[in-house]
Amino acid sequence: MSREFFKDTPLSEHDCQVFLNFYYSFLGQSEDNNLNLLKALSLMRQNRRRLVIHNLMAARGFAEQIFSNPAERVKILTYPSILENIWQQVIEYKRNYPTNPPVQPLQEMVTSYLTQVENSGIYLHNLLSKIQLIQPKDKFSLSIAFAGTEELKKQQRIQYQWLLIALIDRTFFCILPADATDSTMALGKLRNYVNQMLGADAANVYIEFFPLGGGILKKKSQVELFGRNQVFDVNYASTDTAYSRKVMVQHNNAKFNLAYEILSEEFPAEAFSWETMEE
Numbered sequence: 001m002s003r004e005f006f007k008d009t010p011l012s013e014h015d016c017q018v019f020l021n022f023y024y025s026f027l028g029q030s031e032d033n034n035l036n037l038l039k040a041l042s043l044m045r046q047n048r049r050r051l052v053i054h055n056l057m058a059a060r061g062f063a064e065q066i067f068s069n070p071a072e073r074v075k076i077l078t079y080p081s082i083l084e085n086i087w088q089q090v091i092e093y094k095r096n097y098p099t100n101p102p103v104q105p106l107q108e109m110v111t112s113y114l115t116q117v118e119n120s121g122i123y124l125h126n127l128l129s130k131i132q133l134i135q136p137k138d139k140f141s142l143s144i145a146f147a148g149t150e151e152l153k154k155q156q157r158i159q160y161q162w163l164l165i166a167l168i169d170r171t172f173f174c175i176l177p178a179d180a181t182d183s184t185m186a187l188g189k190l191r192n193y194v195n196q197m198l199g200a201d202a203a204n205v206y207i208e209f210f211p212l213g214g215g216i217l218k219k220k221s222q223v224e225l226f227g228r229n230q231v232f233d234v235n236y237a238s239t240d241t242a243y244s245r246k247v248m249v250q251h252n253n254a255k256f257n258l259a260y261e262i263l264s265e266e267f268p269a270e271a272f273s274w275e276t277m278e279e
Contacts, residue, residue: 008047010235016243018057019044026060027073034254034261035171038164038212039077041251045234049080052087065103066090066110075114078121078168079208086110121168124205128170131197133262135190138175145219146270162225163214163232164259165190167207173262178216183231187211213255215275223267225259225274252276 011019023029023040031037043049056063066086067073076083089109094101132139145158159178163186164171174186187209195202214229234251236244256274263272 008045008050008235010237011044011050011244011247012237013241013244015044015050015054016236016241016247018054019247020243022053022057026057026063027076028070029074031250031254034258035166035169035212036074036077037250037254038258039080039166039210041234041247042166042210042212043077043080043083046080049084052084056083056087062103066106068107069111072111072114075117075121078117079206080210081208082113082117086113120206124168124207125170127198127201127205128167128194131170131194133171134173134175134266135193138173139266142175142217142267146223146267159216159218161214161229162217162259163229164212164255164262166210166212167194171212171258171262173259173266175217183214183229212258213251215255215259222271222273223263225256225263225272227275 019041022044023037027036027040029036029040044053067076076086090106093106134142142160145160160175161178161180161183163174163176163183165174165186166172172190174190176183176186190209191207194207198205211232213233215225215227215233218224218226233255234247236248238244239248253276256276260272260274263270
């Protein structure tokens with residue numbers, strides 16, 4: 001996929017307000033769930049899926065009837081295309097019933113679809129349990145960089161681009177050289193790794209990634225995580241208005257906290273510092 005595929009307009013103040021209602025009120029999620037917050041923002045970042053969220057929230061009463069079980073709504077975040085696929089079927093169904101469309105057939109359709117999604121996610125989760133969150137070659141490169149050998153001390157400290165990419169409930173920490181000009185190559189690199197690890201099972205599962213954001217990694221006295229990725233991170237039309245600021249702070253904290261969780265598990269002897277933003 002080219003960089004052009006990921007060019008999306010910045011989130012407006014209204015977009016951020018709609019997102020907060022969607023995530024907290026409609027999906028019933030919490031600020032502490034780093035992965036789900038980043039998944040939902042990954043959807044909101046993309047223009048065409050952002051429009052679906054706007055449409056859903058504009059017809060919220062009807063949407064709450066269709067997604068009648070609040071506890072099941074979080075299944076929307078299993079794969080990036082789920083909400084888009086469901087809402088397209090809702091639109092087509094409503095065309096046949098311009099006024100007062102019967103809700104029960106849609107409820108049954110959504111329940112059946114989400115059940116299939118859940119079963120697919122459980123099956124894929126079990127397969128992914130054997131796959132490392134940092135690809136072995138990447139982990140080896142980081143280990144060398146973190147070691148601070150005499151050879152490295154003679155050079156400028158190595159920097160990497162880092163990216164968080166989720167597949168259902170597994171978040172992968174991917175790295176690229178600091179001077180890589182197309183960070184979307186991380187998706188292809190990860191897909192090849194997953195296919196290799198799953199073997200023949202790769203043909204039997206549905207794979208769709210959430211790009212969650214990224215930044216720069218550099219080893220000094222600590223391993224420093226900072227910055228952002230121009231392709232995968234959310235952009236904002238304004239950074240000092242109330243809703244935009246709230247979303248920006250929560251996104252930033254979730255991204256760095258999740259990266260820290262993965263790295264501290266994979267490199268328990270290292271000390272890390274990372275960016276957070278206070279509201």
